[in-house]
Amino acid sequence: MAVRPxxxxxEPVLKTLALPLEPGPHAEAIAADLVxxxxxxxxxxxxxxxxxxxxxxxxxxxxxGHRRARSQHGLIVMINxxxxxxxxxxxxxxxxxxxxxxxxxxxxxxxxxxxxxxxxGETIRIESDAFEARALQHEIDHLDGLLFLDRVSSLxxxxxxxxxxxxxxxx
Amino acid sequence: xxxxxxxxxxxxxxxxxxxxxxxxxxxxxxxxxxMALLGGHFAVMLIVEVPDDTDPVAVEESVLSATxxxxxxxxxxxxxxxxSDHLEGTPYVLTVYGAxxxxxxxDVxxxxxxxxxxxxxxxxxxxxxKIYVMIIEVSLPAGTVPGKVERALRDAASGVDLSFxxxxxxxx
Numbered sequence: 001m002a003v004r005p006x007x008x009x010x011e012p013v014l015k016t017l018a019l020p021l022e023p024g025p026h027a028e029a030i031a032a033d034l035v036x037x038x039x040x041x042x043x044x045x046x047x048x049x050x051x052x053x054x055x056x057x058x059x060x061x062x063x064x065g066h067r068r069a070r071s072q073h074g075l076i077v078m079i080n081x082x083x084x085x086x087x088x089x090x091x092x093x094x095x096x097x098x099x100x101x102x103x104x105x106x107x108x109x110x111x112x113x114x115x116x117x118x119x120x121g122e123t124i125r126i127e128s129d130a131f132e133a134r135a136l137q138h139e140i141d142h143l144d145g146l147l148f149l150d151r152v153s154s155l156x157x158x159x160x161x162x163x164x165x166x167x168x169x170x171x
Numbered sequence: 172x173x174x175x176x177x178x179x180x181x182x183x184x185x186x187x188x189x190x191x192x193x194x195x196x197x198x199x200x201x202x203x204x205x206m207a208l209l210g211g212h213f214a215v216m217l218i219v220e221v222p223d224d225t226d227p228v229a230v231e232e233s234v235l236s237a238t239x240x241x242x243x244x245x246x247x248x249x250x251x252x253x254x255s256d257h258l259e260g261t262p263y264v265l266t267v268y269g270a271x272x273x274x275x276x277x278d279v280x281x282x283x284x285x286x287x288x289x290x291x292x293x294x295x296x297x298x299x300x301k302i303y304v305m306i307i308e309v310s311l312p313a314g315t316v317p318g319k320v321e322r323a324l325r326d327a328a329s330g331v332d333l334s335f336x337x338x339x340x341x342x343x
Contacts, residue, residue: 043342068341095342103340131341138343148343 001032003040004052006097009147013050014098018143021049021056021079023121031077031119034060044097046135048142051098057081058119059139063132068092070130078124081116081140092134094148104152108137174199174227175250176217178234179209180243186213193237197230198222207294218250260289260310262338263317265324269331271303279305282327286320287312303331308338 007014021027030049038047038060046061058079063069088110095103111129114136118124128136138148178190187206194201199219206215221230231247238245267279276295283290292308311317321335 045341046343093338093340095340097342103338134341135343 001029001036003036004033006037006041006047006051007053008098008100011053011098013053013055014142014147015145016050016055017145018048018050018055018057021058023079023117023119027056027058027079027119030054030056030058031060031079034058035075035077038062041097045131046139047097048139050142050145057143059142061132061135061139063135066131068131068134071128071132073126073128073132076126076136077119078114078116078126079119081114081136081143083112083137083140084115084125085113086133086137087111090130090134094134094138096138096148098142099147099149102149104148106148106151108134108151112136114140172221172223172225173202173250173252174217174219174221174225174230174247176215176219176230176234176245176247178215178238178243178245179212180238180241182208182211182213183241186215186238186241186243189237189241190215190217190234193233194219194221194230197225197233199225199230260312260315261317262291263288263309263311264336264338265305265307265309266334267303267305267307267324267328267331268333269303271297271301272330275303275305275328275331278327279307279324279333282323283307283309283320286315286323288315288320 033052034047034049037052038044045063045066046059048059049056059081060075060077062075064072064074086109089107090110091105091107093103094106110133112133113125113127115123115125178186180186191201199221202218202220204217206213227247227249231245234245234247267275280290289310290307291310293305295303295305297303311320317335324333324335
């Protein structure tokens with residue numbers, strides 16, 4: 001268990017399709033590092049395995065107490081996630097620890113149903129909306145080598161994408 | 172050395188291709204840029220890193236000759252290296268809209284300037300029916316009370332609608 005450095009683009013692993021992960025001790029070890037790394041950054045609400053250099057399909061997320069959250073499942077740790085259903089759309093300005101200095105308006109589903117396994121191999125299914133749904137979609141994108149820049153909507157609806165601030169906007 | 176390059180002309184395909192090709196031939200690297208269609212004119216603003224011995228006049232002449240027939244207004248000028256484009260303060264977005272009248276931009280940005288609020292991005296557009304829309308991103312200096320700036324903006328922009336809210340980016 002350890003806090004790992006969060007890799008930044010252009011680390012190739014961030015643009016690589018991550019491989020499925022067998023449940024078991026190896027998956028549990030990666031999951032533990034994901035959670036430790038997420039918890040180490042106060043504003044972090046989720047992190048995917050490629051961001052800590054592991055090209056496998058695992059992530060964790062926790063939006064507890066976030067002002068934009070509605071559904072709140074607490075700590076979610078999932079391997080081999082699949083989005084089973086999604087509905088609605090919402091545009092929110094996103095940033096990513098692997099792409100510091102950038103934010104962009106990203107359209108994502110407003111609600112999703114995600115199914116996957118716990119690191120121990122138990123099937124879990126999460127119905128999620130609002131900010132939690134966004135976090136899940138953002139992390140699952142990482143497993144497919146997608147960064148939020150791959151998702152920005154058109155420039156006209158995305159007027160301000162390149163502002164950099166030394167101190168992050170208050171949240 | 173950095174050059175500020177601007178070009179404006181009636182929109183047509185090939186403007187960006189012609190300008191960027193010429194800059195490349197001068198070993199220029201386009202850094203930050205913004206290009207947009209404004210009222211049927213295509214406007215180009217670029218900051219370009221070029222070798223220190225580059226002659227800006229020669230670059231301007233090359234751009235003009237490469238875009239001959241496009242009838243662009245072109246300027247190429249050396250600019251000082253900005254220390255950093257990192258911003259301090261809190262980002263806010265100001266939206267102003269209403270019936271078009273001369274002076275909206277001057278009134279609103281005048282109020283911002285009096286409060287030492289820095290404009291970091293601004294776009295305006297006249298919609299059908301002469302409705303004017305302006306979206307400004309600003310940087311609020313530390314210690315500034317947003318409500319006071321908003322009141323000053325409402326006083327300055329009488330007769331138009333206005334909203335002022337923090338930029339809320341979510342780090343995931």
